[in-house]
Amino acid sequence: MNMSTPTLVTFVVYLIGMLIIGFAAYRLTDNLSDYVLGGRRLGPGVAALSAGASDMSGWLLLGLPGALYASGMNQVWIAVGLTIGAYLNWQFVARRLRVYTEVARDAITVPDYLENRFHDSSKVLRMISAVVILLFFTFYTSSGMVAGATLFEKSFGMDYGTALWVGAIVIISYTFLGGFLAVCWTDFVQGVLMFLALLMVPIAVVAADGGWSNTVAQVAAVDPARLDIFHNMTLFGIVSLMAWGLGYFGQPHIVVRFMGLRRSSDMPTAKLIGMTWMVLALYGAIFTGFAGIAYFAEQPLANAETVFISLSQLLFNPWVAGVLLAAILSAIMSTIDSQLLVSSSALTEDFYKAMIRPKASQKELVWIGRGTVILIALIAVLMARDPDSTVLGLVSYAWGGFGAAFGPVIILSLFWKRMTRNGAIAGMVVGALTVILWKQVEGGMFDMYEILPGFILCALTVVVVSLMSTPPIAAVQDEFDAFEKTLHQ
């Protein structure tokens, strides 16, 4: 399959649009807070869609429809778990984190927040969290680039290296220029594109199948088991899939959107927009894959993950197909840019400013931020040049690792005054180690997704070690009281 001219034109317009947004954001970026947090001026719509689009990678348009296409309704559980997790994150973490990061000496990154929250002068907390972010997000970014370039190689016969460099240059350009605002505004446009694509495609497929009843009948003719949400599922398996939702509380590239919101009172609006977007997008992905079973009943696809892209090409004219293609690319790019910027902020704020040049000017810091965006992106591109590289396998630890190491620490730090710095450090180490070790063992309870034991053990460790250590000093407790007071104003 080669790219038709209308598809190519649509696609180029999309890429140019992203660059224009980057340039517009460049003009509004004066200091490091602007560059890594947009100067806390995101409106609720942009914050919500940006959080959603950064969260949902190519998995939303490739992986999830592919899983539904290959196995049927029993793949829905992961979507259910993610939805519940995202909701709880908006409900219990978002507003508190927005308020506390401002009370805690205007923290602009997650490591910055943790250090300020516990008045940790040793910088241990900041360093551990910044290293983890830097390490995993560089691999994550690289793995996203591999996914994007592979997609273009397989779908359009484009050279892998060319696709990799074109995608990387566009992402680097707008992130380099406009930082957080560029990333969030492009995420917003990308989120809208993904949303429209995930509404259009399933409706078109069900119509092409001859309506909903016919779709279900044809799926049943292929394999009746694919209609059953419990097919081949044990309670253990369902819990394991739903546990993916626990990951949300600890993803730095998602929670930083909460910190960037203009006013904490905008949170209910942002939550409503974010959850509506997410649920409709997930339904779109689910029904695309499901209806795809009927559509391709006669000639099944060789690769299930191409179900969305194949349907886009077959059911729509090339101009619309170009937009749908841009939507897939949007899903991939919106995750890469966010992770790239979080990694850059860890290097700039948590290493350069905290350790090397505490008195650096804002202008210097912004340019260091821009430099580290290029540096990290280049490392990611170099790693992505070999898509079979084993280091990219580290990505499989990232969602669970962040969720188990940071999730309980962030939640407890927002709710529990008695929590201590040592509790936070011990919890992060235990959460991360549990995820890594659990993954090495197979069979029985070790087949459970490692985030669940990691999350529980991290939370328990935080509580036990905090209670065993000296209570926080008065200044920390007073700050917690000030935070609660601001929260309830």
Next chain:
Amino acid sequence: MEHALSFATWFWLIVPMSAVVVLSLVTYLMGK
């Protein structure tokens, strides 16, 4: 209809994911 999604499938497909949107709407309206 001979083949249809079972009640349990519809239930788990619709209820949890819709519930979060309804709950978000309630919080939004209460804040108005």
